[in-house]
Amino acid sequence: GQQVMQIPQYQHVQEGEDFTTYCNSSTTLSNIQWYKQRPGGHPVFLIQLVKSGEVKKQKRLTFQFGEAKKNSSLHITATQTTDVGTYFCAGPGGTASKLTFGTGTRLQVTL
Amino acid sequence: KAGVTQTPRYLIKTRGQQVTLSCSPISGHRSVSWYQQTPGQGLQFLFEYFSETQRNKGNFPGRFSGRQFSNSRSEMNVSTLELGDSALYLCASSPRTSYNEQFFGPGTRLTVL
Numbered sequence: 001g002q003q004v005m006q007i008p009q010y011q012h013v014q015e016g017e018d019f020t021t022y023c024n025s026s027t028t029l030s031n032i033q034w035y036k037q038r039p040g041g042h043p044v045f046l047i048q049l050v051k052s053g054e055v056k057k058q059k060r061l062t063f064q065f066g067e068a069k070k071n072s073s074l075h076i077t078a079t080q081t082t083d084v085g086t087y088f089c090a091g092p093g094g095t096a097s098k099l100t101f102g103t104g105t106r107l108q109v110t111l
Numbered sequence: 112k113a114g115v116t117q118t119p120r121y122l123i124k125t126r127g128q129q130v131t132l133s134c135s136p137i138s139g140h141r142s143v144s145w146y147q148q149t150p151g152q153g154l155q156f157l158f159e160y161f162s163e164t165q166r167n168k169g170n171f172p173g174r175f176s177g178r179q180f181s182n183s184r185s186e187m188n189v190s191t192l193e194l195g196d197s198a199l200y201l202c203a204s205s206p207r208t209s210y211n212e213q214f215f216g217p218g219t220r221l222t223v224l
Contacts, residue, residue: 042201042217043213044215090213092210099144099210101155104153
């Protein structure tokens with residue numbers, strides 16, 4: 001079945017440093033979504049990308065969807081302690097019309 | 112608009128028992144999906160209901176079942192609980208489908224002893 005992997009699994013940065021998480025799907029995706037889950041919380045939708053090569057920005061966050069629609073990335077510029085959490089990508093793929101979530105990247109930010 | 116609500120928030124059961132979890136979606140959302148989240152397996156799709164019909168199903172045994180009512184509220188049931196069923200069960204609603212933007216509830220933390 002479809003698999004969605006993310007790297008790294010965990011990253012610890014100092015406040016002000018940049019952070020990037022990469023998402024790779026075993027199948028072509030019709031769209032890619034990104035979610036953030038704070039410790040003890042539930043996933044919260046951040047953004048959806050649909051077009052090949054699409055780039056979207058939300059303040060310090062930049063999201064990219066690969067040309068082949070099988071990979072994506074999330075880049076955070078100048079991290080803040082409020083960025084702490086686990087970031088998941090998710091996408092429907094293949095013949096399954098359900099979301100498959102990536103393995104997640106846990107971000108820790110310290111002062 | 113009120114968000115997705117789930118009850119109960121915490122539950123402790125013993126092996127062999129059964130459990131029913133409840134989810135109320137955002138008003139107007141007809142798609143309700145259920146996910147299981149564990150440290151080892153991550154977020155895994157259980158099933159989706161739309162207009163009272165199961166539209167998609169994940170790779171879980173038949174002990175996991177669900178239903179949706181005419182007001183879009185949904186319940187999921189797990190029978191003959193096993194230790195490995197301990198997890199955070201998340202409900203998510205969407206205006207359209209399970210593969211568009213999902214609005215998650217706070218989850219039900221189930222512990223099986």
